[in-house]
Amino acid sequence: MAQIQASIEIDAPIDKVWSIVSDLDSEPKFWKGTKEVRNISKEGNTITREVTIAFKDSKCMQTVTLYPKEKIQIQFTKGVIEGTKALTLAQTGSKTRLDVIWDMKLTGMMGMFTGMIKKHIQSGSEQALESIKQEAQR
Structure with a gap:
């Protein structure tokens, strides 16, 4: 599995x-690797969806769980x-720290490209x- 981490402090x-x-429907606006999102079902804070990613226009199924704020x-x-992708938020004074952690790999024959895709x-x-x-910050 490849681990990918990024953080930012937002004023x-x-x-x-x-x-x-x-706002999960606007994900493609920010995440360029996500081309399209199609929500399939929602139960409480859990959403099942199909996502089209930029890598060969592949479709992935995801279960998204929201833990508000x-x-x-x-x-x-x-x-x-x-694998997984997690976004975490933390308030520090008037600022917010936003972290993303991926723990993922490509499946099947595509596994050999995991390093490149990372x-x-x-x-x-x-x-x-x-x-x-x-x-x-607008």
């Missing part, structure tokens, strides 16, 4: 940052990616956090 209250990151846990349940996911995550920061 905005946690409520504002949460409203941006928890604290964390978003994404489990890849089917598709070319196996670099793309790392830079994509850093870009996404920066975009979220810009949006929150």
Whole structure:
């Protein structure tokens, strides 16, 4: 499994940052590796969805669990990616720290490309956090 981590400090209250990151339909606006999101079902704070990712327009199934103003846990349940992605928020004074941690690998024959894809996911995550920061600080 490849571990990818990125963090950013945002000069905005946690409520504002949460409203941006928890709007799951707008994920492709910030996460360039996510091309399309299709929600399938919602039960409480858990959403099952199909995501089209930029890597060969592959479709992945995900279970997303929202822990309001604290964390978003994404489990890849089917598709070319196996593993998790977690976004965590922490308030420090008037600022919010936003972290993303991936623990993932590519499945099947694509597994040999995990190292190469790791670099793309790392830079994509850093870009996404920066975009979220810009949006929150408006």
